[in-house]
Amino acid sequence: MLKFTDEHEWLKVEAGVATVGITEHAAGQLGDLVFVELPETGSTFAKGDTAATVESVKAASDVYCPLDGEIVEVNQAIVDDPSLVNSDPQGAAWFFKLKLADPNAADALLDEAAYKELVA
Amino acid sequence: MEDISHLKHTPLRALHLSLGARMVPFAGYEMPVQYPDGVMKEHLHTRTAAGLFDVSHMGQVIVRPKSGKIEDAALALEKLVPVDVLGLGEGRQRYAIFTNAEGGILDDLMIANRGDHLFLVVNAACKDADFEHLKKGLSDSCEVTMLDDRALIALQGPHAEAVLGELWADVSAMRFMDVAEADLHDVACIISRSGYTGEDGFEISIPTASAADVTQRLLEHPDVKPIGLGARDSLRLEAGLCLYGNDIDTTTTPVEGAIEWAMQKARRAGGAREGGFPGADRILGQFAEGASRRRVGLKPGGRAPVRGGANLFADTEGKTLVGKVTSGGFGPTVDGPIAMGYVDATHTDNGTTVYAEVRGKYLPVVVTALPFVKQTYKR
Numbered sequence: 001m002l003k004f005t006d007e008h009e010w011l012k013v014e015a016g017v018a019t020v021g022i023t024e025h026a027a028g029q030l031g032d033l034v035f036v037e038l039p040e041t042g043s044t045f046a047k048g049d050t051a052a053t054v055e056s057v058k059a060a061s062d063v064y065c066p067l068d069g070e071i072v073e074v075n076q077a078i079v080d081d082p083s084l085v086n087s088d089p090q091g092a093a094w095f096f097k098l099k100l101a102d103p104n105a106a107d108a109l110l111d112e113a114a115y116k117e118l119v120a
Numbered sequence: 121m122e123d124i125s126h127l128k129h130t131p132l133r134a135l136h137l138s139l140g141a142r143m144v145p146f147a148g149y150e151m152p153v154q155y156p157d158g159v160m161k162e163h164l165h166t167r168t169a170a171g172l173f174d175v176s177h178m179g180q181v182i183v184r185p186k187s188g189k190i191e192d193a194a195l196a197l198e199k200l201v202p203v204d205v206l207g208l209g210e211g212r213q214r215y216a217i218f219t220n221a222e223g224g225i226l227d228d229l230m231i232a233n234r235g236d237h238l239f240l241v242v243n244a245a246c247k248d249a250d251f252e253h254l255k256k257g258l259s260d261s262c263e264v265t266m267l268d269d270r271a272l273i274a275l276q277g278p279h280a281e282a283v284l285g286e287l288w289a290d291v292s293a294m295r296f297m298d299v300a301e302a303d304l305h306d307v308a309c310i311i312s313r314s315g316y317t318g319e320d321g322f323e324i325s326i327p328t329a330s331a332a333d334v335t336q337r338l339l340e341h342p343d344v345k346p347i348g349l350g351a352r353d354s355l356r357l358e359a360g361l362c363l364y365g366n367d368i369d370t371t372t373t374p375v376e377g378a379i380e381w382a383m384q385k386a387r388r389a390g391g392a393r394e395g396g397f398p399g400a401d402r403i404l405g406q407f408a409e410g411a412s413r414r415r416v417g418l419k420p421g422g423r424a425p426v427r428g429g430a431n432l433f434a435d436t437e438g439k440t441l442v443g444k445v446t447s448g449g450f451g452p453t454v455d456g457p458i459a460m461g462y463v464d465a466t467h468t469d470n471g472t473t474v475y476a477e478v479r480g481k482y483l484p485v486v487v488t489a490l491p492f493v494k495q496t497y498k499r
Contacts, residue, residue: 031350032160034450035423035457037479053479055425057159057450058350 003106004115005066010090016103019094020066022054025119027089031056033082038074038096045069045098047105052095054085066109068101124150130176131271131331139339139346147244149177152348159350163452166317166355167493170277171347172338179247180267180325181240183258193238196261197231200253202374202397204384208233213297213312215382217374218253223399223406224370225377226253228362232299232312239299239310241272241323243364271331276321276355278496279343284311284322287341291322296497304334316352318359318495357458358451360417360490366428367415367446367460373399375406376462378415378490383407414468417490418445418459418476420483425450425457426476432463433475436482442467442474451492458492459485 001013008026011018027033035055045051045065052063074096078084085093100106110118124143127150136143141152152174154162165171185193194205203216210233218226227246232239242250247266254264275283284291289302291311299312307330315321326334338344353363362368368377386392389404397403420426425448432443448459459476467474470489475482 031154032158034160035425037424055450057163057354057452058153060425060427 001106002112003109004112005064005109006118007064007066008119009064009066011066011098011106011109013100013103013106016100017072018067018069018098018100018106020096020098021094022063022085022089023115023119024089027086030054030061031058031086033085036078036082036085036095038079039071041071041074043071045071054082063095065098067098067105069098070101071096072099073097128177130174131328132174132176132273132335135332135335136174136346141346141348144349146349147177149244151177152346154348154350155346157345159348159354160452162345162347162351163354165345166277166319166347166351167453168278169343169345170275170279170283170321170341171317171351172335172344173274173276173347173352174271174335175274175323176271176331177244178272179240179242179244179250180270180272181242181247181251181254182237182263182265182267183240183254184237184263184265186261186263188236190233190236190238193258193262194233196258197238198387198393199396200257200398201231202383202387202400202403203231204386204393205231205238206393207384207386210235211299213299213314217368217379217382218250219374219397219399219403220370221398222370223373223402225364225368225372225374226250226370228364228368230312230314234299234310245365269328271326271328271335272323273326273331273335273338274315274321274323275338275344276315276317276319276347278320280319280321281498283338283341283343287337296320296499305330305337307334309334313498316359316361317355318361318491318493319355320496320498354449354452357447357449357460358453358491358493359495360460360492362415363447372415372462373403373406373411375403376411376413376415380407410465413443413462413464415446415460415462416468417488417492418448418461418474418485419488419492420457420459420476420485422483423457424478424483426459426478426483426485428459428461430476430478432461432485433477433482434467436475438475438477438482445476454492460490463487
């Protein structure tokens with residue numbers, strides 16, 4: 001199940017664990033990324049908390065946790081090479097995997113069509 | 121989207137839009153922050169070929185002596201700037217600052233001697249205040265005119281000289297900070313060999329009616345790409361150049377700001393025209409005794425950028441505040457984070473480590489000589 005937030009994160013939910021990243025639209029708006037800071041595995045976040053930070057040449061931006069949950073894995077590849085977020089934001093450049101506190105909570109988020117409409 | 125309909129436009133707005141620029145508000149103008157290539161590529165292109173910048177938002181001001189003698193305009197202007205204007209030869213340009221009574225900086229600017237008048241370029245955000253300041257200070261002896269019928273572009277980078285030469289004007293004889301009139305495609309332009317990137321390059325003042333045409337012709341050259349405000353900022357930061365309002369302002373003096381080089385001997389203690397500018401007592405006092413803080417280059421140790429506004433501490437626990445970052449970001453040519461800011465006088469030596477507060481952490485930052493990249497001015 002692929003879902004989106006109006007803060008431009010995407011979530012791919014499988015067996016109660018959401019793989020989370022930022023959308024192509026967000027990556028395009030941010031421009032060339034030069035630094036990514038990810039949360040620690042095992043940390044917990046509430047929906048809307050700042051879970052990660054991305055920095056372009058010009059500015060720093062927060063990446064929000066899309067739902068309540070616990071970080072179970074982070075993607076070191078985007079820390080080592082932040083430009084991956086620009087080249088493959090909705091694929092290889094995922095940010096973290098979040099074990100959802102409520103596996104059904106993602107149902108209420110935007111589907112792909114609704115998100116596309118939002119950024120159109 | 122932010123509403124930007126109330127903003128002023130430069131004569132090149134339609135050209136920016138046709139090039140796919142992302143427009144943002146800046147100093148009351150709608151300006152291109154980047155083009156589709158993005159900040160990184162635009163920055164690197166300027167350092168390796170030639171970048172073209174629209175800086176038409178800046179103020180272009182003519183100061184013309186009523187007596188007809190340029191010396192009178194120079195001496196009048198010296199009452200507002202701590203700079204040797206009288207000694208500025210015809211066809212030469214010099215960096216300057218307007219100071220206030222406390223020795224703070226009202227704006228920074230360029231002053232050119234154009235033979236029978238002085239030609240000033242001032243910052244967009246300050247230009248109305250600067251114009252009033254100039255009229256108030258100089259109108260006894262000079263006519264002060266803000267030009268509203270000229271655009272200003274900058275062509276910067278190692279290929280800039282060759283591009284201008286190929287397209288129209290042989291500018292190879294010009295040295296850094298020379299100013300000359302030249303025809304570009306039959307349009308009378310004022311060209312100075314200067315810029316804000318640390319690269320060799322030119323700033324070109326063009327009559328508004330011809331601005332888009334001249335700019336478009338420059339952009340047709342394969343070595344030239346349009347560059348937005350984003351890369352303009354990273355280029356000037358690598359070059360160690362101050363951004364007015366961030367790195368220098370009304371609360372910083374020229375000594376604190378480490379721009380003493382802008383004050384020639386004639387205006388310093390013992391000089392032919394010592395003092396005689398606003399804030400002279402404080403500024404000359406700091407020349408003699410030093411200031412309690414100073415602007416320095418800052419090189420973050422890791423990969424994380426340290427941005428303007430970050431506090432600097434002597435320790436890793438945030439106990440002893442020793443300064444503040446005023447500009448910071450990522451330097452594409454340096455390929456790492458770079459910054460500048462103020463530290464107290466006991467932490468100004470190159471190699472001193474201080475700690476920047478970033479998202480609750482204290483990141484090591486080393487005081488480093490500016491600029492971060494070698495300036496390539498043709499002196």
